[in-house]
Amino acid sequence: MPQGSAKSGGGESTLTVLLALAVNLAIAIMKAIAGVITGSAAMMSEAAHSVADTFTEALLLTALRRSERPADRRHPFGYGKERYFWSLLAAVSIFVSGAVFAFYEGFRTVLGEPEEQASPVVGYVVLAIAFALESVSWTQAVRQVRRGAREEDRSVPEFLRVSDDPTVKTVFMEDSAALVGLLLAFGGLGLHHLTGSSVWDGVASILIGALLAVAAYTLASTNRGLLIGRQADPQLVRAVWAELRDVPEVEQVVDLLTMAVGTDRVLLCARLDFDDSLGAAELERACVRIDAALREAHPELDEVFLEPVPRTDPELRARVLARYGDLRL
Structure with missing residues (x-):
């Protein structure tokens, strides 16, 4: 990659992460309020999902800042691998803060006493707003991924597989998972509303947990390989x-x-x-x-x-x- 492209790519990665951080923080607050009002397990799982994503963006910002430090006597090859370390912690955050809580809420709802649903309309409105906001962050991540793939004359899947920049891949994957999670939450909330059974809400929460677990594992595997010492492109x-x-x-x-x-x-x-x-x-x-x-x-x-x-x-x-x-x- 040309030197200018590398520098501009670093700035774009920061923009992508900052945008995702702002969006996820706003969405997390809205989902948490809606979850308390509606009593929906899927909505609470999505709130935990957005909280995990917010922590993830904060870790990615740390990764971007610390990895740019110049080489010194103690680290003659520089601090570039700090980006992989903090991105690995971001993957752990997605699993611990998001997936584990979603599994807990899901199994508690499925196996526990039936729960009444309150004000489902509030949930629908919040999910719609969250989907619109999440789409903004996802669009920026997609734009950066496509530009990177085009510069290297690769397909998007190949670029994501071989890229040594975990920040844009993390934002792209978590935003994609967020959009799918919102659809799952909407389905759980809607089926609970239509059938009166909270089991659907719990099932949606479990599926959200599984989605987050897969995303976390994929990102952790990528960063593990880079930390160990992966061959260049x-x-x-x-x-x-x-x-x-x-x-x-x-x-x-x-x-x-x-x-x-x-x-x-x-x-x-x-x-x-x-x-x-x-x-x-x-x-x-x-x-x-x-x-x-x-x-x-x-x-x-x-x-x-x-x-x-x-x-x-x-x-x-x-x-x-x-x-x-x-x-x-």
Whole structure:
């Protein structure tokens, strides 16, 4: 991604999160009031859902702010992975604050004494307003996702799968889950109103809990992989491999290691078999030139390490084969 795009993308991520925070806070208050008035378990579950989303946005803002700090002596590769840590906590927040409460309300309603419904019209009005407000936040998240996918020439599902920016994915998924949750709450409230049975309200609450649990697990899995140390975008890896292979002084690319160390920040280690006729000074100049060329072509490369190695080293080849299989390196 070009440098300007990366900077503008960071600003857009902040805008997306701030908009979602404001929307979810307003919706949470409305749902909680409506839940108390109507006595609806599904409405109370949706209130908990919005509270969880509000906490999530606050954690994502923390992630955006702390991950932008520059590298220092204690963290020579920077603080980019803080974004993944705080985003992982956001996923935990969705499960603990949203899913667990929704399951509790749902099973309490289904298994407990039948409950009378009061003022269902209030619930319908609040759900309609919440759907309209949530759509605003969701539209901004979709706009950012589509722009990112278009810039990288990917489909939206592929972009969401490989993106190393968890903030926009988190907002997109939680807003999508919120819209589905509102429809479930509306269905539970409506069926309770029509049949007089609070079981439908409880079932809707349980379904909302399941929805939140799936969303939380998906987001947690993404951030777990990034925290452990996920390989960079395969498109970037293939491009760097091809460029190194075409360098005149390089006879063979023996190994290529990459790791995402933050959003649009990649650590690269290339093990190269250089022409044996090169002198020490020529090898040094070649490494400097290769480093500069790679950084110019790929601004997301944060650190580049070039290691001269013989391609015939059996121990090194065994490690490469164990990692990637026989790629005919």
